[in-house]
Amino acid sequence: MTFEKTAKILAEYKDIDVSEISLDSTFEDLGLDSLDTVEIVMSLEDEFGISIELDSSLKTVRELVELIDGSL
């Protein structure tokens, strides 16, 4: 479920189809810079009701999903 919700938020953010996002997608592939990442993490915190400490080494959707699962 974490991936599906995350992918939906990312797809809405970039105005792309959710099918274009996989666990292996990198933020670079998706055209997301560090400002985008901060904004997306805020949305994810609201969606999951959690608090995430953003790690600047975060590079893929898989790492993001793992970070969320670890905060739930």
Added chain:
Amino acid sequence: MKRVVITGVGVITPVGNDTKTFWDNLINGVCGIDRLTRFDTTDYKVKLAGEVRGFKPADFGIDVPTARHMDLYTQYALAAARQAAADSGIEGTVAPERLGVYLGSGIGGMHTFVSETEKLLKRGPGRVSPFFIPMMIGNMAAGTIAIQYNAQGPCLPVVTACATSTHAIGEAFRAVAYGYADAIFAGGAEATIEPLAVAGFTNSQALSLSEDPNAASLPFDARRGGFVMGEGAGVMILEEYEHAVSRGAKIYAEISGYANTCDAYHMTAPRPDGACAARAVEQAAREAGITADDILYINAHGTGTPLNDSSETLAFKLGLGEEMARRAAISSTKSMTGHMLGAAGAVEAIVCALTLARHAAPPTIHYEEPDPACDLDYIPNVCRKADFTAALSTSLGFGGHNGCLALRTFGG
């Protein structure tokens, strides 16, 4: 010194979001002022505005995710810049380091400022967008246009309130004249029809409280009681003359004079004697070599505030001499657009360029009751057809900023 010509124009305004619609409406005296619809005005004394209508970022190649990270003022600026670039055909003809952007905003991203302040107060500092600062700052429209067109030459956002884009164009004119760039996107943008700005302008007693769209923005009319807020953007391509000619560009007019003075008098009120505005008019006209032999059009600042219009009338008489001031055909575009603040000077300079290129000047609409303190020819209600040879555009801003641009018919 090099000659500087205007080779492209673009507008987002309350009377049209393309140059043809804009010009047709101005020449036909169509009023762009109507009920303020952006928010509920029940608790506000002001009920009217000159709103940009039907603006869709996608129409100007700005996609949804990109638009989300641009304050509305930047969206307007980029949309006007795209029109000007397409109109001039400048893309690909100038080396990146010879292409510049001189574009300002009187206020900047106020909508972003307010919405992020609400987040801070309601949800705390952790919820303020990482895009808050870059979206809000008043230079980001210039930066955004530079990114879009890879303009790596001089880039300068001017901030002089309601004189912003007159000064931006004037400084761009000098940059091209002195050889610092071959072409510059020059102009301004504003998007502040927004509760905080309307409340602030209302309480500074600057705005008309009229509820009749046809009797609210009344430049030079004895009934005038304040300005009506407008919004939008104006961008022109200023190009070095030889560069424009060598690529066969269409030329609207030549910019041939510019002046910048300050009243040094009061935060909001103009000097009643108009002396410093007059000096701006005199300097710009002199630099352009405007004489009594010219057929002169003046696009006045003409806000419709009681103080502006009488002191500006004095400034024209002082700056040009009584006789030349009386012979000039003067109009205020703000009678139709409202006051577009930081975008006003650019849009009005575009009106001057089109007036010279098309031999007709738009009127001052809703003009009915003459004021003895405003006794010049304000082109009342009906456009004026004439072979104008020169034009002046004045802008006067809070802070006492005075700007004047002088344009000449392009004669080769």
